[in-house]
Amino acid sequence: MSFTAAHHTSMRFLETFHVPLRAFISDLKSNSFIEPRDFHFNTQITSLCLTSDDAHILAGIDQGRVQIIELEKDEEYAMNTKADEAPNEHSQDDSLNLESIIITTICVTSDCETVIVGTSLGTVRIFELDNPSISSKEVSGHQGSINDIVINHDDRFFLSVGEDTNVHYWDAKTFKIDKTVIVEEGTVKAVDISKNDKWIAAGGSDRLVHVWGTMALARGWTMEGHELGINAVIFTNDSKNIISGGDDRNIFVWSVREKAIALSLAGHDGPIIDLALTSDNTFLASASSEGAIFVWNIEMMAPQPIPITDQEFNINKICISSDDDMLVSSSKSDGIKIWPLRRSFLAENKRLAHESSIIAIFEDAKSEFFYTFTNKEIKMWRIQTMELEAEFNSDETEITAAIFLKHINQPCIGSENGILRTLKLVGKEFKSGFVLNAHSSAINCFVEAHDSFVTGGNEGIICVWDSTTAKKRGAMIGHSLGITCLCLTHDKSILISASQDLEIKVWNIITGNELTAIKKTHNDRVLCLSFTENEFFAVSGGADNSLLLWDLRAKRHSPPLESHKDDITCMLVYQNEFLITGSLDKYIGVWSIKDQLLLGKISAGFKITSLTFIDDCKEILVGSSGGVLIRMPNPLSVNSSLSILPEKYSGLFLSYLRKVVLKETDIYDPLFTDYVIFPDRFSILHFLAFLKNANMLGQALKSGAKFIKSIVAEDPLKISLFQSKQCTELILRSFPKYIAPNNPKIFRYVEPLLKNFNNANLMNLHFLYESAFTPCTDKILPEFGVMVGSNPEVRWSYSEFIDHSKFVHEKAKNDQEWRQQQLSFSRSLIRLPTIPGALSSVLFLQSIVMCKNHEIFKTELIKSLLQFKWRKTKAFIIIEGILFIGFFATMIAHGISDDSGANFTYALLAFNCVYAIKEILLIKYVGRYYIGDPWNLVGLSKIIILYLYLFFRVGHETWHAKVYIFPFALMTSFIRGAGYLRAYKPTRRFIRLLIQIYMDIGPFLIVLLSCTVIFGIVFYVLKLNEFIKDALLRAYTLNYGEFNIDTEWSGFSTFLDLFASFFTTLIMLNIIISIMGDTYDKVSENSEANDQKEFAALIMEVESIMIWNREMNVPYYVHQCAIKESEVQEDSSKWSGKMNVIKKSVKGIHTKCKNIRNEMKSLKLMIKEFPKNLKSEVNKLVEKQKSAKFAKESLAKIGLALTSLQRGLKQANGLKSEIFDADAGIIDNMPLKWLRNSIKKSLRDS
Structure with missing residues (x-):
């Protein structure tokens, strides 16, 4: 093959x-989303198994053969499937065709030594995994094909099920059947043993899930739910649930405790063939006949499947590795596929570099080599090939710290006796360079500056050395115990150190002066340090398993970042925004410094002791406590x-x-x-x-x-x-x-x-x-004190941490006075443009003024910001108000004086030019707001009209200009001047009320016009007025209740006048009252938000002319200190004018009270009837108790009758046996007759 x-x-x-x-x-x-690793076979695969150590895959193929795949080496070899001794049922006399044997199931013991397979002949074969060439042992057990075999967790016994409906218990040592459970309802297709070895579950063609105890010889209970036969049954790893899948395409998760379905999964288009579960019980993999593999998160209430395959494979078996990294599937035609469930960083590039812990790793200046240091040796490696180039053994003293000095291109080591030495590479060997007695005790850490380097000793002293001459440049003394780590800023001017005394100190490396000292740091030793953005921000990792991000100016740190479970031994800062940490918990942490979040963790498999970047930060070298060196991508x-x-x-x-x-x-x-x-x-x-x-x-x-x-x-x-x-x-x-x-x-x-x-x-x-403005509960902030400035006091800060010294006086002599004020602190979590006149501040104010969500003005953040800005701009608003008073006084003086003088003209021109410049600045910087604000439009009209007036005045049209143009200039100036009254809260609300009244006056004007026209026409038609204009004027005055009694009137005309006056006046008064009430409610309802919005607009107008601060666009945090009592007092004006809202609330409460009253009536009636109902229920209960007593007595009598019956039967049998020998034919019926009579008597008595 x-x-x-x-x-x-x-x-x-x-x-x-x-x-x-x-x-x-x-x-x-x-x-494609997951690409598998393929193993192709030229034959059909019938069964599949993965060993518990995930090292081997075993596959059953045709002709009863088993193939083994060694995953690490990608090697494949066959097992010897010839049995030493054929079982009796299939002896050589049966003329069996061995090529027709099919391996139906495979399993391996947990120690990965023994392989047990089931065949289509009903036999069980046993192999040794380490000796696949040795012939197998074969024993018979089933009459038909074996469908499934499962081994218990400690390899004491295993179960087999087959077509003969038997479930056999096998001894795993003797391979003999101990006992058998028969499932009579149908063929058993699948079986499994719970991980705690308490339960056995089986399923088959009878559509039932059978469950029984491992020690029982009979089934315990069955669970019904599938509509067709069951093909797969497995226990969850906590033994609390059973999962089954069958031909009905359903997957059920059964609760062992409840004996019922806990979760149902549906999504496959074909019968379920096999199931597999991850070790943490999170994901369930299912395979079906249509070739789909789905993965389900069974921890969810209604999970949806995640498809693994996007093609149709003829899948017949699946399994998941013990580390949950891969899913293995087999099919009859496509071989074996390994689907990666995990993408590993550290799959390759691991090597044993040393026999002991790697304490440091450094890259050389040219990025060609890197150096690894242990307590006894140094090795130099080529970066590109990872080949060892040179090494150095320190036989005399133990190396306690190391560094590679790029300035002189030499490694430098410190020893336990305080000796410092550099090493020169000569050929393939290291030779000693300069040797110094640097410290009186062990050297614990190094850090390199430009042309110098710094050492920290176990005696608590920090020394600075010249890299070239090896001369001591200075020492920094301040720590009381040994230095544990050092770090320099990017410009190498500021040094930060940590010590076993749990202190962190910041030093000026040039002068040697101590800049900052922080005493309360970690709960245990600080093991690593690094600067982040600049010299004001740093990060530390300690033996307390936490990371702290420091604001060194405020001497404060953010909440600890905790994810590692052991000492954080090393760290790397990447691009001043990210942090990579190594820990003894065998994980590498990837953090976002700015977000203060853990982005992810990488499992290294070894305790991590050192980290370094190589290849321009594209890769990371990881050193471990076991001497293993790992190279991984960044x-x-x-x-x-x-x-x-x-x-x-x-x-x-x-x-x-x-x-x-x-x-x-x-x-x-x-x-x-x-x-x-x-x-x-x-x-x-x-x-x-x-x-x-x-x-x-x-x-x-x-x-x-x-x-x-x-x-x-x-x-x-x-x-x-x-x-x-x-x-x-x-x-x-x-x-x-x-x-x-x-x-x-x-x-x-x-x-x-x-x-x-x-x-x-x-x-x-x-x-x-x-959410961006929260109370601050830091323990360092005082709870009592005498506050600086007004209440509340708002300040800006570069730091997110509150400096209470800016808000609270030094402790007063009179302690009673000190405790009179209980303070509360709040801070913004967001930085805002706080500098008045800065372009960012002007644009931000424009955006909030034009924001349609007025609720933002009710937030504490916006109110605090506006309060801070008001204090900075208040003086400018006062100056502008005084300037306007001078301008308006000049206009009045000009208006009442003669036209001969030119002084007023020049004065008005100067004022107008100043205001024109202001309007130009407003248009330039806040143009969007300017167009929509009526105050600005009035101001622009005032400037244009005044320029027009001055133009005609210069053109000697003095009289006409003063008569026709100057009044408009005076009126617009007066209206614009009213806008300055917005600087004060009472007038601000009054002006807003007037504006709202004019906006809501439309309905009143329509009704007024209608009444005037209608009654004017009536008066004119009745000849009460000679001219139509007089009739309209008469009707208009009647609207306001004016009745002319000097004119002679007839009875009808008097009645008509009285009716018109009464009717129109009543309508007008009601409309005015209604409009004013609604307008007042409307203004009062959003009084706080509108007030703050006007406030912001006024501040923005002032800031738009403060052009000298335009470039000061740095954002700052907003901090606030207030007296607690003042914060809980409510403003009475907050509730004024909300009559409509209150009326609606009262109306709603009235309705609810009415409903409650009806419910109380029903409850009262129920209480009234309760004694009667209770008595009835008690009577029923008494009757039931009597019935129960009678039933109990009847049962006792029946028991006595049965006892008598049993005694009678014994006597009858004894008598029958005695008489049988004498004369069985005659006397045989006598005891039976007597027995019949005894039974009748007993039943009658019962």
């Missing part, structure tokens, strides 16, 4: 470099091929993702919540947002999916903003409850999009602002 093993590469798009999300989805639609590098974290089920994730992209499922699988595709850094949220799948997007957000930026700075919110408003609204609504708690730095992505959100008319935008 010819054999071919083909290693298929992953799908084409997985091997490409980064492509945008759209191209990735396009490739995902058009390409998952974050743009040049890396596609990879997925976490690794487990990553192949299934791609299959599921393809199904989502093809819109073949609308159910979100929470198992794939944490998966990230590298190097593009796509999470499931990116795909769902791009596909506009709001339903699944909401489920993913609730599950805590990672909210991260892709490699091209696309985050799910940005994608939704330009793809789907529905998805955007959904994400915003999820911010407070789901997104912000699971993604602590999510607001970094929101900052550049805030103006877009404000302009997008999003109804849920206020949820974003609400």
